Amino acid sequence: MLNDLNKLDYRHSFSDEEQARIMQEIAAEANFRAEKEVYREQAWDPKRVKAVTFTGKLDAGSRFERSADLKVQFIKPEVEEAEIIRASQALGVGRRKIDDPQDGISEIKSEVGLPQIYLSKTWEEKTSYGYLATPPYSQWPPLFAPGLGTKEARQKFVDFYGQYHYYYCTQAWLPVDQEAKTAEQWVMDRVKKRWYAGCVKKGRLDPADYEGYYERFNSRLIVRLYLSGLPLVWGNRHLTGWDIRLNPQPKVDTPKYVITKNLFWSYLPQWYDLVFPIWHNLTQYPLGWSTEYAKADISAWLKSFEENTLTKFSAGVRSKKTFFLLLAERMLGAILADDGMDARFDAPEKAAELKYYLNLHQEVFDWAMKNFVSL
Numbered sequence: 001m002l003n004d005l006n007k008l009d010y011r012h013s014f015s016d017e018e019q020a021r022i023m024q025e026i027a028a029e030a031n032f033r034a035e036k037e038v039y040r041e042q043a044w045d046p047k048r049v050k051a052v053t054f055t056g057k058l059d060a061g062s063r064f065e066r067s068a069d070l071k072v073q074f075i076k077p078e079v080e081e082a083e084i085i086r087a088s089q090a091l092g093v094g095r096r097k098i099d100d101p102q103d104g105i106s107e108i109k110s111e112v113g114l115p116q117i118y119l120s121k122t123w124e125e126k127t128s129y130g131y132l133a134t135p136p137y138s139q140w141p142p143l144f145a146p147g148l149g150t151k152e153a154r155q156k157f158v159d160f161y162g163q164y165h166y167y168y169c170t171q172a173w174l175p176v177d178q179e180a181k182t183a184e185q186w187v188m189d190r191v192k193k194r195w196y197a198g199c200v201k202k203g204r205l206d207p208a209d210y211e212g213y214y215e216r217f218n219s220r221l222i223v224r225l226y227l228s229g230l231p232l233v234w235g236n237r238h239l240t241g242w243d244i245r246l247n248p249q250p251k252v253d254t255p256k257y258v259i260t261k262n263l264f265w266s267y268l269p270q271w272y273d274l275v276f277p278i279w280h281n282l283t284q285y286p287l288g289w290s291t292e293y294a295k296a297d298i299s300a301w302l303k304s305f306e307e308n309t310l311t312k313f314s315a316g317v318r319s320k321k322t323f324f325l326l327l328a329e330r331m332l333g334a335i336l337a338d339d340g341m342d343a344r345f346d347a348p349e350k351a352a353e354l355k356y357y358l359n360l361h362q363e364v365f366d367w368a369m370k371n372f373v374s375l
Contacts, residue, residue, distance in 0.1 A: 007020060014040070014049045021090070022072065023054070026131060030119055032070050033060035038138040044198070044341035052077045055138050058118055074129050077263050079174060080134055082120035085264050087174055089114075091275060094167050110167035112160065126199055132142055134190075137245045137260055142243035146284035149297040153241065154304040157277060160244055160257050162310025164236075172234040183269040184227035187329055191218060192249025195333055199340035209358060210335050213365055217332050222373065227269070235273045238264035238279040243268045271322050273312060274305055279330035282364065283338050289358050291363040298327065298364070317375050324372040331365035 014022075024036050034054040041050040051073045058068040073081065089093065094110040115134040123130035143160060144153035180186035196214055199205060217223055238261040245258045278301055282294060302323055306315040313319055339345065339361060345354040 012319050014052055019052075022129065025127070026070070026072070027060075028346055030070070030121070030131070030133065031059050031062070032068065033057045034070070035213060038069070038141050038146060042343070044337060044343060046343050053138060058133055066118075067139070068133050069136050069138050070131055070133045072129055072131050073123055076123045076128075078121075079176065079263075080122055080130065081262050082117055082122075084174060084265060085114045085117055091173050093173050096167065108271075111256040112163045112167060113258050115258055115260065136330055137258055140245040140258070141246040142242045143246055143257065146240060146242055146280050147286060148283060148289070151300075154301055157241065158304055158308045158310055161274070162308070163257070164259070165310075167233045167310060169233065172267070176266065179308060180232065180267070183230035183232055184224050186232060186267070187227055188218065188224075191329070191332060191336075195336035195340070199336040202341045204345070205340045205358070209362075210340060212330055213335055213362065216369065217328060223325065226321065230322060231270050233269040233270045234265070235268050236261065236264050237266060237268045237272060237276065239273050240277045242280070269326060270354050271313065271319070273322060274311065275326040275330055278327065279334060282331070282360065283334060283357065285357075285360065287353060291360055291367075294360060295367055296363055321372055321375045324368045324375070328365055328368040328372060331361045331368060334361040334363065
């Protein structure tokens with residue numbers, strides 16, 4: 001499922017005219033009345049739209065009317081999101097059977113769940129879109145807001161991660177090939193074929209702003225050797241505080257947490273899913289916060305991973321080396337992709353903001369690589 005964003009067929013810019021036509025088609029077919037666009041996924045360019053999520057009413061105007069989110073999927077996925085969710089349900093993912101000598105076999109259910117499906121339509125060639133309707137998870141609070149880290153945010157993520165890791169990550173539960181054979185291949189393919197190539201093509205950054213960072217990561221033998229020995233494990237490679245929603249009224253039969261990004265289940269380097277939310281925070285910092293604050297924030301995240309047994313992340317040297325190397329990978333991705341390609345910095349008036357984030361990501365990259373090498 002590791003789609004190469006430079007090769008995908010982007011057919012929709014989702015202009016106002018196109019949006020009106022497509023949503024009219026969906027309204028007629030699914031009886032969904034869109035009320036508000038809540039999220040737009042694009043590949044660093046407003047003309048390369050991957051998906052758009054609306055909140056509104058399903059079965060609109062009938063006595064069965066209910067609030068819902070509807071995600072319109074424009075990029076053909078290798079495995080449909082609805083298929084992924086249904087596969088997890090069919091296989092009993094999120095449940096564990098316990099054999100007690102006295103009480104016999106009982107079942108324990110995870111507090112983590114995947115979305116409930118109200119309605120879905122498979123991506124079709126003739127329309128080049130599909131859709132998925134779920135409860136209105138966009139209206140649920142996120143696990144934590146991106147940006148400045150807090151002790152509460154770290155604790156919430158650790159609590160979630162323990163449940164997610166125990167119930168969903170012990171083995172692969174989708175019939176997909178292991179795209180990369182090693183963590184080195186997994187990482188380097190993304191760095192070189194996607195981010196570096198895209199950054200060069202965009203031409204926004206001066207080569208001096210990224211070439212040295214790319215070479216230090218891509219060409220160092222110590223990096224490649226370490227990655228070649230890092231295991232690939234099953235998990236979700238897009239877990240930010242924003243992608244995990246908290247149930248405002250949890251009940252016995254409903255999950256406390258819902259993972260909303262489900263096209264991202266795959267094999268990934270061990271602990272990548274721990275580092276990922278830190279990257280997201282570092283792309284959303286308030287302007288002006290210093291790199292020293294960022295280092296202290298990241299160190300607090302690392303400490304929370306080490307101290308809590310729920311994460312299964314040990315306090316040993318190897319775990320720390322892995323953490324800092326994957327943090328460097330995430331910061332290189334931030335430099336090449338977020339700073340180098342993201343449309344949020346296209347406008348000239350965004351130059352100062354771009355300069356701040358680029359400098360932040362460069363300095364955190366330097367710090368992460370220094371820690372990786374010295375441990």
